[in-house]
Amino acid sequence: MFSKEELLRYNRHVIMPDFGMAAQEKLKNARVLVVGAGGLGSPLLLYLAAAGVGHIGIIDADIVEDSNLHRQVLFGVEELGTAKVEAAKKRLLSLNPYIEIEVYQILFTSANALEIAHDYDVIADGTDNFPTRYLVNDVSVLLDKPNVYASIYQFEGHVSVFNYVNAAGERGPNYRDLYPNPPEAGAVPNCAEAGVLGVLPGIIGSLQALEVIKVITGVGEPLSGRFYTFDALSFESRTFKLKRDPANPLNGENPSINELIDYEHFCGIRKQAAPLKEISAAEFQDWQDEGVEMEIIDVREPHEFELVNIGGTLIPLAEISDKGDKVARDKKVVLICKSGVRSVRAIEILQEKYGFNNLYNLKGGLINLILEADLDLPTY
Known part of the structure; x- marks a missing residue:
């Protein structure tokens, strides 16, 4: 009715x-x-x-x-x-x-x-x-x-x-x-x-x-x-x-x-040679505040990096497989992208091809970090 x-x-x-x-x-x-x-x-x-x-x-x-x-x-x-x-x-x-x-x-x-x-x-x-x-x-x-x-x-x-x-x-x-x-x-x-x-x-x-x-x-x-x-x-x-x-x-x-x-x-997405390690936005900030030695790898596209970034080294996901030599092995390495999806894939590639065990995914990506930390950056 x-x-x-x-x-x-x-x-x-x-x-x-x-x-x-x-x-x-x-x-x-x-x-x-x-x-x-x-x-x-x-x-x-x-x-x-x-x-x-x-x-x-x-x-x-x-x-x-x-x-x-x-x-x-x-x-x-x-x-x-x-x-x-x-x-x-x-x-x-x-x-x-x-x-x-x-x-x-x-x-x-x-x-x-x-x-x-x-x-x-x-x-x-x-x-x-x-x-x-x-x-x-x-x-x-x-x-x-x-x-x-x-x-x-x-x-x-x-x-x-x-x-x-x-x-x-x-x-x-x-x-x-x-x-x-x-x-x-x-x-x-x-x-x-x-x-x-x-x-x-x-x-x-x-x-x-x-x-x-x-x-x-x-x-x-x-x-x-x-x-x-x-x-x-x-x-x-x-x-x-x-x-x-x-x-x-x-x-x-x-x-x-x-x-x-x-x-x-x-669909060939999960091929990890080692378990995935992740850190939250709060843990990432703690590492920065405590001066923990780490490297940040940003796997987004260049145009995204130009819009907003927190520093680090830009290696787009499509290039990560050929640039394992650019990633440090003697310190913690945090991989970031917009939402935490591409960075997971980048870690899978690096762990499977090069055997890295010092990689961390920033959970929720750059967007979550900006919102959680109330950073003065645009959520593009």
């Missing part, structure tokens, strides 16, 4: 002959889990909330940073330093108070994914890394739920609908039918490393929201079995046909995967 206020709000939906009250009721009763509240998640969440999706789950472990705001239009400067999921919930409920929002300020992992996703009807993948993309895909297949997928890179965007069962009972392909195996670790940078045109997530995230609405309501033909690409520079788009692969390890003719796996290892 809809209140008078809801009927007024959704009037432009209800009066469409091919949509009507029946489709709006399906939206109200739907439960959608959005994995990632960043560039894609921002327009996706705004339009799902505005459309009247009755229950939306949001999972994201990050905080709002200043560098997010050129593309993550869900947030404003007043949310800097706050959890993305909480800022998103506040904004969405101000847009539509007739829906329910559930938030998870944690990483989506193989340990919690099945439990979190179990009670949702549709999963929408707004992530920017391969381990989570394969995790979202496998969860959707194992739980028999459609996965509305989107991705962005610099000037290009992709959209598709995976694991969708049509009215005839025919199941469409999933992500592993398109990409059975991930690229070599580090071969494809994410948006933090390669950049993205700010308006692109708005375009692609809106298309992703459209596909979620189509999947829920049954109105139109979802992008199942098709893969849409958009080039913002040429304004050209193409739609490729996809087919199920009989060799798919999840649901092919001889499936070999029936549970979630270690996706970091599958």
